Amino acid sequence: MQQLFPDLWQTAAEHPFGPDVSTHAYLWLRPGGNVLFYNTGLPAELDTIERLGGIAWQYLSHRDEVAPGLAEIRRRFSALLCCHALEAPAAERVSPVDIAFAGPCLALPGLNVIPTPGHTAGSTCFRVDAAGDLTYLFTGDTLFPDGAGWGTYVAKGDRPTLRRSLELLRSPTPDVVLSSAARHPDGYRRTDRNGWQRILDRTIDDLR
Numbered sequence: 671m672q673q674l675f676p677d678l679w680q681t682a683a684e685h686p687f688g689p690d691v692s693t694h695a696y697l698w699l700r701p702g703g704n705v706l707f708y709n710t711g712l713p714a715e716l717d718t719i720e721r722l723g724g725i726a727w728q729y730l731s732h733r734d735e736v737a738p739g740l741a742e743i744r745r746r747f748s749a750l751l752c753c754h755a756l757e758a759p760a761a762e763r764v765s766p767v768d769i770a771f772a773g774p775c776l777a778l779p780g781l782n783v784i785p786t787p788g789h790t791a792g793s794t795c796f797r798v799d800a801a802g803d804l805t806y807l808f809t810g811d812t813l814f815p816d817g818a819g820w821g822t823y824v825a826k827g828d829r830p831t832l833r834r835s836l837e838l839l840r841s842p843t844p845d846v847v848l849s850s851a852a853r854h855p856d857g858y859r860r861t862d863r864n865g866w867q868r869i870l871d872r873t874i875d876d877l878r
Contacts (some may be wrong), residue, residue: 673707674846674858675846676802677700677801677802678696678802678806679696679718679722679821679846679862680694680857680858681694681696681697681715682694682710682712682714683855684710684711684712684730684837686737688790689777690853691851692854692855692857693850693851693852693857694708694743694858695708695715696708697719697722697769698800699805700870702778703727704722704723704724704726705727705729706719706725706810707731707741707848708729708735708753709735709736709740710739711737711742711824712739715790717788720746720747722820724747724749725747725749725778726749726769727749727750727752727769728740728743728744728752729752729781729796730751730752730792731753731779731795731796731808731810731811731812732757732789732793732810733757733761733792734811734850734851735850736761736764737747737764737770738753738764740764744765750769751765751766752768752771752777752790753769753794753820754772754794755771755772755792756835757794757863758832765834765875766863773785775878777796778779780800781797782796782798784796784797784838784839786836786838787814787828787831787832787835788822788831788833788834788836789812789824789832791810791830792848793835795809795839796808796857804845805842805844807844807846807848808849808878809839809847809848809849809850809851811823811849811851811872812832812835813847813869814854815852815853815859816853819872820869820872820873822873824877833877833878838875839870840866840867843861844866845862846859846861853866855878
């Protein structure tokens with residue numbers, strides 16, 4: 671694992687979808703219990719997570735993050751598994767779902783749940799008010815680094831839905847955007863207001 675910010679760690683890259691696509695999970699350290707976004711199945715990363723205080727909640731952005739690691743994380747840390755209700759049936763094939771949300775909500779202090787259907791029916795983004803006045807936006811596969819640009823995974827028929835979902839991400843501007851899968855080794859990028867609006871404008875236009 672590597673530390674990205676004082677309260678945020680990134681797991682090593684995995685390649686479940688082929689060598690050109692990397693995936694990462696992110697551990698948000700917080701006094702009331704740590705949160706893992708997405709999923710990892712790497713034993714060495716779980717050892718490091720244990721040294722960092724374990725996992726109280728695990729949040730999935732969508733069903734593509736379902737893998738055997740869910741069961742191991744639950745066994746090892748007694749973490750509560752959280753995802754959108756429409757993604758829960760896929761997750762429950764591996765591990766019970768403890769919290770299934772259906773709409774936007776403040777799930778924990780500083781953690782906002784933003785349903786963003788398009789990639790899947792229950793795809794969800796998570797906005798975190800982090801240490802140092804930073805805002806993290808976890809976008810799952812709704813929006814991800816794709817080489818020098820940004821990309822989406824979406825069926826043609828779902829493009830109008832995804833366009834509407836991306837509009838929900840305009841404000842507040844995130845300081846850091848962190849995807850689940852990416853065609854980029856890092857999986858995250860810093861941004862600012864003008865840059866973020868350009869990213870969304872371009873992506874929405876590409877979906878028309």
